[in-house]
Amino acid sequence: MTLPPRVRKAVLTVHIVSAGAWIGVDVLVAVLAGIGLGGGSAAVRGLALRALAEFVVTPMLVSALVCLASGVVLGLATKWGLVRYWWVAVKLVTNLVLCTLILVVLWPGMPDVGAAGGAIEAGGVPATDISFLVFPPTVSLTALAVATVLSVYKPWGRVGGRGRRPAGGRARRVPTGVSEGRPTVSA
Numbered sequence: 001m002t003l004p005p006r007v008r009k010a011v012l013t014v015h016i017v018s019a020g021a022w023i024g025v026d027v028l029v030a031v032l033a034g035i036g037l038g039g040g041s042a043a044v045r046g047l048a049l050r051a052l053a054e055f056v057v058t059p060m061l062v063s064a065l066v067c068l069a070s071g072v073v074l075g076l077a078t079k080w081g082l083v084r085y086w087w088v089a090v091k092l093v094t095n096l097v098l099c100t101l102i103l104v105v106l107w108p109g110m111p112d113v114g115a116a117g118g119a120i121e122a123g124g125v126p127a128t129d130i131s132f133l134v135f136p137p138t139v140s141l142t143a144l145a146v147a148t149v150l151s152v153y154k155p156w157g158r159v160g161g162r163g164r165r166p167a168g169g170r171a172r173r174v175p176t177g178v179s180e181g182r183p184t185v186s187a
């Protein structure tokens, strides 16, 4: 599959914006979880937890899926492939694992978080332990930061060892004209 350069750039733009949005939502989760688990007033803690439970997981999942879909299109439409280069393959696995965690851990946990927020606002004690909220932003922000670094530096060369880059170096780049000023890596 190849894409006209303008279409490829549009997909790359969507990819980068969705990755940025995903990171932004993760920062929001970190802030709300921090307030909710922190030592502030009961009203503010409860509100933060209810906002987290109500509004955050859907935009996180949407941005993660858009990032995944646009990344897959870019991989298939360029010489990078999906599992041809380590930096892409690792991002693919990272994205899939994070989407799975959102669906399997975060989403089902939100009713408990909302209920805990309501209980705290009412001056009570949450019925369930919500300390797990520390992990989603920590794990996800770390993984997305690593994925961003991989995207920029594109390290480790090809899966299977063929065409490895020199240590610390960049891939041999051959301007093809196909990608409008973004040289693609020679196969």
Ligand code: HEM
Residues within 6 Å of the ligand: 008, 012, 015, 016, 019, 067, 068, 070, 071, 072, 074, 075, 078, 080, 081, 082, 088, 091, 092, 093, 094, 095, 144, 147, 148, 151, 152, 182
């Ligand atoms: C895990 C979250 C991800 C983040 C944070 C991320 C971030 C980025 C960023 C910032 C770029 C731009 C790099 C540049 O132009 O120098 C990029 C490019 C790219 N990404 Fe991702 N990405 C992610 C997931 C994926 C996935 C799942 C795939 C495919 C399986 C993928 C495939 C690609 C490819 C092929 C490019 C290069 C496109 C091109 O230059 O034509 N990415 N990514």
